[in-house]
Amino acid sequence: MKLDHPELLHLMDAIMSARAKGRALDIVGGGTKRFFGEEPSGEPLDVRYLTGISSYEPSELVITARAGTPVTELEAALAEHHQHLPFDPPHYSQGSTVGGMVATGLSGPARVSAGSIRDFVLGATMLNGKGEVLTFGGQVMKNVAGYDVSRLLVGSLGILGVICEVSLKVLPVHSSSVTLMFNRDEATALSALTAFAAQALPVNASAWHHGQLFLRLSGAAAAVLDAQTRLGGNALEPGEAMAWWQAVRDHRHSYFADNDTPLWRLSVPAVAAPLHLPNQFIEWGGALRWLRTEAHVDEVRAMAAKLGGHATLFKDPQRRSGVFTPLSEALSQIHRDLKCAFDPDRVFNPGRLYCGL
Incomplete structure (x- = not known):
């Protein structure tokens, strides 16, 4: 993704401002899964305008899209070439975005046979808590540089940074x-x-x-x-x-x-x-x-x-805390270390995944 993209520059400015003022940011996309996870908090940071399919190579079975791109738009582009997202991502309501799809890490009924969304993430571009652009992975399976870091964003609920662009492996529709x-x-x-x-x-x-x-x-x-x-x-x-x-x-x-x-x-x-x-x-x-x-x-x-x-x-209609199973101390420390590495000032989605992150 080009560093001079207007919306990317706008997001970088918003992050730097929030960091300087000690404010937290609540990353907002289509809002279709805001019920999932702990209660959102912080000043809204809208990423819906970071849209568009950056590249699509049907013969390579790879598509790259920006975070605010509607999932329906992505699926329509794939359908034209008789391809699909095998992990069957849920929409829940209109407006589901690619960024939210990755950040929540939820898969649909076909997950049992095809695998989860994490298995299909090839690469990602993100903004960390310092407003820096980080790129991991690539657009082909053989390019494994940073591959696991890209998958780390899956299910992170935005606590590590702003997902800007994602490359996904796709497959042909079953005959x-x-x-x-x-x-x-x-x-x-x-x-x-x-x-x-x-x-x-x-x-x-x-x-x-x-x-x-x-x-x-x-x-x-x-x-x-x-x-x-x-x-x-x-x-x-x-x-x-x-x-x-x-x-x-x-x-x-x-x-x-x-x-x-x-x-x-x-x-x-x-x-x-x-x-x-x-x-x-x-x-x-x-x-x-x-x-x-x-x-x-x-x-x-x-x-x-x-x-x-x-x-x-x-x-939960009562929106009680403790959504996810409590972690062991060893796993909690790993989560804290990752949060510190990507978002040392705790700018993004505080407490959205676990208290203290």
Whole structure:
């Protein structure tokens, strides 16, 4: 990204001013995921005007876009060449941006087969707490210089700096896809998903809720047809299937409509035992279990730990603190060291990820 880009210069000036005056900045994009993480604080720093696709090489399967670029714009450009973002990024509402997509690090239903957004970040340009432009990684997989630093920004919720531009690996759209529906209780569904994982099946996504198991098969037409024949189930019409998975991805499914009860996100081993609790929605082959409950924070975290995982308070109408699982002292020190290295004066998104960062 060119250092004389007008919006980049504007951001640099705002950072230097905030640093000199001892003020904090709240990095703002489309605002579609502001409910996620700890309560935002600081003076708003709008990055939505840092827009545009910088480069796109369909033959190289790489696209580079600025942070304020709408995700829908990115996906439309990819669709013209029958390519997509394999990690299925959720939108939640209109206005989702590339920067927010990376900063929150959230992936959709296809994450179980394709991998997370972190697996597809090739490089990034950012502004640190000193107003300096830093560039990490590159635009090809073989360029590994600083590769891990680029991925470090994924899920950082802006505490390390302002994401200005990101290079992402993309993939061709699957040639064939079908969604199957089975009537299964929780235990039977989880057992089936474990069995499916042990077979050579083109399972792209799975979801279970209220006695129904949905399985999306994607890949070569022959492989999808063979798997469908072997598994049986009821096949959804293509349009119905697409709408259903988009509703799950963007939390427009009826399960996510309740805004009064805290929504927890439990990350556990896929083979973990059934919870046998109401108000669940299960994804990722059993590894992601959404839970709506008024139970105490410690109780939910203990439940997740017993299953070998951890719990995140994904959405809470009361906006309580302690969203993420507390870190060990060793991990806390690593987080503090990283914050100090990138943002020594704690200008960006204070406390958005963990208290004190």
